[in-house]
Amino acid sequence: MKIIRGIANLNNQFSQCVLTLGNFDGVHLGHQQLINHLIEQGKKLNLPTVVMLFEPQPLEFFSKQNAPARLTSFKEKVQLIEKLGIDYIIAVPFTQTFANMSAANFIQDWLINQLQAKYIVIGDDFRFGHERKGDITLLQQYTHNNQFAVESMPTFVYNTLRVSSTAVREALFNSDFKLAHCLLGRHYTIQGKVVHGNALARQLGFPTANIHLNRSKPALQGVYLVKVRNCCDDQHYHGIANIGIRPTIQGKKAILEVNLFDFSGDIYGQYLDVTFVRKLRDEKKFDSLTDLQQQIAQDVCTAQQISAKLTN
Incomplete structure (x- = not known):
């Protein structure tokens, strides 16, 4: 799979394609259904498959403070999409200039003239272009000249629940990791x-x-009980993780800290996969570092007891 950063860097890497576009935050089962359908169409038409992403995601651009929580970083999102078998990802920098582009111009200039998309599939709730005026109805207006075929994928439903990034966020907020797994098709x-x-x-x-x-x-x-995989040597561990701003030391930016059980060594610079198993407590500000130390000791004890029960 190749990553193309911006439409200006397309450089004739392909002459025609089949295309989908969206945020794909979390790459949940609904996203996977859409992408798998795109791959089927690519095989039928013998054309490369292209996923267009936007970075930052539009709501992060327009209102960073009020934007929804991010399920996947750009790198994580790319890795998940690559596993599905896509040929190209076009990562579009979401700027004010891009936000001001009309939906009609986006279709004509980008989808038709530059990408020469012959088939486009989008989710049924996807909107694009200035003031979000672009949708499946507008795209369909361009199909009469055989510019491209277009399709809208119906909502993917799990046990009457609409699978969406919002639903995944709510499951994680409620520490319902079983439901999150069902919506994602994998552990979070x-x-x-x-x-x-x-x-x-x-x-x-x-x-x-x-x-x-x-x-x-x-x-x-x-604070959570977690399972950790070292991506470099494929070793697996249990541990506890704190994700937050660390208010006891007046932290400002959220960070993920992981204490691995039964481990000692230097893993600076290595990549870890941290899977969340169970929430132990909320993050809180302690009156002293001694109080924090005592709470961490209790967290480790609790997590080890839960871990022992899960492995027995």
Whole structure:
């Protein structure tokens, strides 16, 4: 799979294509259904498959503070889409200039003239163009000249629940990881690179692997029992993770900190997959570092007891 960063870098990498476009945050079962359908059409027409993404996601651009929590970073999203078998991802920088483009101009200039899309499939609720005026009805107006075929995928439903990024966020907010798994088709996992922190956790006796989240707002907050896979050596561990701003030390930016059970070693610079199993408590501000240390010790004890029950 190739990543094309911006339509200006298309450089005739393909002459025609089949296309879908959207945010694809979480790459849940609904997204997977749409992408798999696109791949089937690509095989029928013998054309490359293209997924167009927007970065940042539109709501993050228009109102960063009020945007919904991000389920997947750009890198995670790309990895999940690549596993499905897509040929190209076009990552479009979402700027004010792009936001001002009319839906009609977007269709004519981008989808027809530059991408030469012969088949387009979108979700039934997808909107595009200035003031979100573009939809399936507008796209259908361009099919009479045989410019392209277009299709809208119906909503994917799980047990009467509409599968959506919003539904996944709500499941995670409620710590319903079983439901999140059913909506995603996999466990909810955050992947990230271990970076150097302030070493406070080590001083407290609970060294952590610190992972920057690379997203405006994480979908989880609190302390969790987690399963961890080291992507470099495929070793697996249990541990506890805190995801949040660390109010006891006046933290400002959310970070993921993971304490691995029965592990000692240097994993700086390595990538970890952190899968959330059960929430232990909310993040809170403690009156002293001693109080925080005592709470972490209790968290570790609780998590190890739960982990033992799950593995027996």
